[in-house]
Amino acid sequence: MSEHPLAPRVMSPEEAAARAALRHLVDAYGHGIDRRDWDLLRTLYHDDAVDDHTPYYCGSASGYIDWLPGMMANWRATMHTAFTQLLVLDGDRAEGEVTARAWHLTLDGTRQFVAWGRYADHYERRQGIWRFARRSFILDHAEDLPANIGDDFGSEGVGTGRVGADDPVYSRLGLFGG
Template identity: 70%
Template structure:
């Protein structure tokens, strides 16, 4: 088998995607984006709905166990952060019927409760997804840390932003007022 033929048999090799593949990829992108939104808005009910009941979440060394336990553990951990922003960057998926895997590059920014430090984790999620009853959810999610930054918050200008809506964790965030579809 030539190099081109061997590459074509690998799941991540370039190949045409069927309309069904495209729909599945988009559903998975939506799922991983919802995860960041749920974490940052402290919407734990939404976060819980993203996992299957038997799912596992691995944020070792902080937490590793059932996804339900992760969601229960998270409010206490998030209390130390005034604001967070989880951004899902590149997203690669391998589909296999009603199962899929994904490598999701991510940046997770955290501002301490007192506003003096920011912690930025650069890493990747190694995801296993299952589609049950036509809906994709996390079956297992593990975080891989590639690099972390711990930075002092410098004093500076607000660049003329007086009056701009300021983000907040939870239901106080302006997104719930500005976009009716995002209201809880």
């Protein structure tokens, strides 16, 4: 009887390193989207990669990144969060299901759109580096909610998130190189 590909097993150091690299890739994607760091996003995909965010976009990853600025201009702020990541590795190829939440705040700050879903990812390691070969989003649930605007609970002076290189993370984490 063959073992289920998702069943727990003893990992080699090489497999553990590959899994850590793939988690970094997924986390860097969320950072790149939320900070509007298009240059970073381009490094996460192979040149021949595909991104599928149907019905909004499906095609080359390069075309997806070219499309993003216009789409993201509709949102004052976003936060893409990856939760769990299940991976199956096969040499220099891997597949993964990543559960995710994508929060969006409208430009006028009055509405929140929250997409709950999963990414079905195909990864490839080429020249020793793991990148997306194909990324597709599966929507499980969506919420359209009012944004509660009110008391800031004494947060005056706290650094607030911004898109791009003006985000406080870049001044507070110099190695991030914003």
